[in-house]
Each structure stands twice: as C-alpha cells, then as structure tokens.
Amino acid sequence: MNLEPLQTALDALSGIIWGPFLLIPLLVGTGLYLTIRLGGLQFLKLGAGLRLGLLQRKDDGAEGDISQFQALTTALAATVGTGNIVGVATAIGIGGPGALFWMWVTGLVGMASKYSEAYLAVRFRTTDDAGEKSGGPQHYLQKGIPGPLGKVLALSFAVFTIVACFGIGNMTQGNSIATNVDSSWGVPTWVTGIILAVLTLVVLVGGIKSIGRVTAGFVPVMIVLYVLGGLYILGANLGGLPAAIAQIFTDAFTGTAAVGGFAGSVLIIAVQYGVARGLFSNESGLGSAAIAAAAARTTHPVRQGLVSMTQTFIDTLIVVSITGLTIVVTGVWDDVDQATGEPISAALMTGEAFSTGLPGEWGHWIVTLGLLMFAYSTILGWSYYGERNVERLLGRRWVMPFRVLFSAVVFIGCTTQLSLVWSFSDVANGLMALPNLIGLLILSGLVARETRHYLRHDPHLRASKEEVEAFMADQPGWDEWKAGDRIGTSRIDLRAAARD
DSSP: OOOOOHHHHHHHHHHHHHHHTTTTHHHHHHHHHEEEEEEESHHHHHHHHHHIIIIOOOTTTTTBOOOOOHHHHHHHHHSSSGTTTHHHHHHHHHHOOOHHHHHHHHHHHHHHHHHHHHHHHHTTOOETTTTEESSSSSHHHHHHHHHHHHHHHHHHHHHHHHHHHHHIIIHHHHHHHHHHHHHHHHOOOOHHHHHHHHHHHHHHHHHHHHHHHHHHHHHHHHHHHHHHHHHHHHHHHHHGHHHHHHHHHHHHOOOOOTTGGGGGGGGHHHHHHHHHHHHHHHHHHHSHHHHTTBBBBOSSSHHHHHHHHHIIIIIIIIIIIHHHHHHHTTTTTBBTTTTTBOOOOOOHHHHHHHHHSSSSSHHHHHHHHHHHHHHHHHHHHHHHHHHHHHHHHHHHGGGHHHOOOHHHHHHHTTTSSOHHHHHHHHHHHHHHHHHHHHHHHTHHHHHHHHHHHHHOTTTSOOOOOOHHHHHHHTTTTHHHHHHHHBBOOOOOOHHHHHHH
C-alpha cells in the first residue's frame, strides 16, 4: 500500500496546525492573557508552589488518590521526554541559539496556562465507579461551559487525547528506546519491545497509585542525573558561558543559521521553532497534565494548580535550559560531522555536546540513559491520560482492556518504522490543544476570581484544611466542588451530546 499521499497530507496538516498562524499564536496568546488576568501569578507564587510540591508534598486530610508530589512527578513523567533532548536540539539546529530564548518565553507564559488547566481539573473533578478521582479538560470543558459548546469541546478533547496517547505517548517513545538500545548495546528491537510491554503492563495494572509510586521514585533521579551532567559541562566551560548566553539573547531578535541552515537566518524561524518545540516539551495549554493534577490529594484547587505550574518551570526553565546551554556553549550547534561534512543531526547533537563536555564515555551514557528513562516515563504518564479519557467516553469497564492494548502497542512501536505515526501524532497532539485553549479563555474569569479569593486568605499556602474550610464557607462553587467528588460514572452521554 502506498502511504506517501497520506504522509504528505498529514505533514501539510501538521504544518498548518503547528505553524505560525494557528496553534503557536493561540497558545502563546492564551498564556499571555492568563498571565495578565492572574496578575503574574507564576512569578509571584513560584516559590510557594515549589515548596508545597517538592518539600511539603501533600495536604494532610485532603481527598484524592495520590499526593501532590506524585501528581507532579506523573505529569513530569509524561512531559520530560525526548523533546527535552532531541526537540531542543532540533530548535537550535534549525532556528539557531536564539530559539532557546523563545523556548524560555514560552515556558514563562505557559506556566499561567498550566496553572489554569490544573486548577480547573481539580475544581470540576469527579469520582468514578472505582472510587478514583477523574478530571481534566474532558470534564471541565463540559461542566464549566454550559450548553452544547462545552459538550462538543469535551468530546473533541477526549477523542484526540486517546489518539495522541497511542502515538506521541506510546509508539514513538517505544521506538526511541528500542532504537537507542539496539544502537548502544546491540539488543534486538523485538527483545526490547517484549520487555518494555511487560514492564508497562505491570505498572499500569495498578492504576494511578502504581504509576504515582513508580514516577515518584525514578523521575527525580533521572532529572537530577541529567541536570548534574549538564552542570558539569557548563562548569567546565564557564569562561564561554557569558558569550553563549549573550548569543542566545542576541540571536533571538536577529536570527542566526546553523551550518548549512539558511532558513535559520530568518528571525521568524527562530521564533517559530523556539515556541513550537517549547510547547511540545512542556505541554502547557494542551490540557494533558491537568488529568494527573485531578488525582491529587489537595484541600483546594489553587494549591494543586500552583504545584502543577512548577512542572513547566522544571521542564523548560531547568531541563530544557541545560540541554540548550550545553549545545551552545560546546559549539556543537554549528559543528559538522567529520565523516560526512554535513551538519550534525538533531538526534545526535545533544549526545555530541555531552560526549564533548564530559570525560570518557560519561556523556554518551548519560544521554542514552536519559533518553531511555525520559521515554519510558512518558509512556507511563500518557497511558494514564489515555485511560481517563477512555473512561470518560466508554465507562470504567473499558479501562483494563485499554491498559492491555496500550501495553501491546508499545511492542509495535519498538519494532515498526514510525514516520507516518509521528506525523499523525503531531496532528492529534495539536488538535488536543484547540478545545482546551478555547475552554481556558472562556473560563479564565472563574479561575481569576476564585484564585484571588483564595490567595487573599492564604497567600503563603500554609493554611490547614480547617482554616481553608472556614474562609471558603459560603463561597460560590465551594459546596459544589466538595459535592462534585461524587460516586458515579463520568462517561459522556454521546447520544445526548449529539441531540444537543
């Protein structure tokens, strides 16, 4: 079967969706709008959010399935992936060092979007037939926006998320793992596929509590290992760091091409690739991480919103920065492959930077292990996103069959060429964002109003459950939120949605 026409059509559609005239301005514009409406919340409350998520880690006596820290690491597991290694290199390789600046900008405004979607996910969450919390855009778009518009947006998000989870959250990640293991250690891809599929199923059978325990155990380790390796390189090249940073800021407004990359000399390319890859990396505005936030044990939606907001900070302002700075400071971004005379490919650029900057084989090992752990953690995080939306569309009884199918598809991803899947995933991933962004704009007034009330009474996020109950009493929506944790299916009534 000739799939080339389909590949061409998907690539064209992906270029429109992720191009400079649709999703990119909508995502950045929504982030800026929310930043203004929330009064720069991400800058004023970042410290409190980090303390609550990383140090305090849980709200005593609160309802939920996993701790705030586990919700954060589950979202980080899905977010910190190959985009942090290969995606950053792609942006810099095509758009020049200035692309990293626009990734930073995207992360900073994206924190407001991440806060808002996590807030709404907890605010409108429910409890399913198994007694587990369920929330995210597939819920808050319908509950928060009355009438047929909310139902259509919720249904659209659920469908696109399920499609995306099998692509960008499954097959592409499994393929990255199998390819790297084969290249580094000569392990056949089918062997890696079997092992990975079995490990995935073992974790998924335990549900969000099992995923939360696993991600809380190794996500911090993988991030710390990768960051320490990058910091060593930056320390070893400390003399060149000021010039590298200056080049990033200068090229952000002038544009500089990598070797052989004339397109990168155009400023719009630096902006486009920096923003697109930044959004691909931190997922702010896509609505995906909000699904994990909804499962957190928290005494108020504001608290989990601020914790979830730190995910974008960790992903973009720390991990992405480490990758980008090492690529620029080592000069790898405009080097050529000595064997071919061609520019170093994005897939190899980060590995080359770490191999150049670290002694012996350490650089190769850190990048290879980083890719393996980042990709596997992405599989676990996206499996949860997928199952929550399967439950939303079809009911709880379909969750276990989904877990088995999702694990089996991991094997397919490890053993199959995926150019078509990548393009299809890009389209589905982008389409996820559209209904969510519309919902964030419509519900921005509710988020801003209720956030202001909470922070007036608990500006440092230190109030106890009893104190929260006291100052929230008689507030619009408070009783509704507490009562919203009701037992019962959260399945969308497709027939009712169609009638509306």
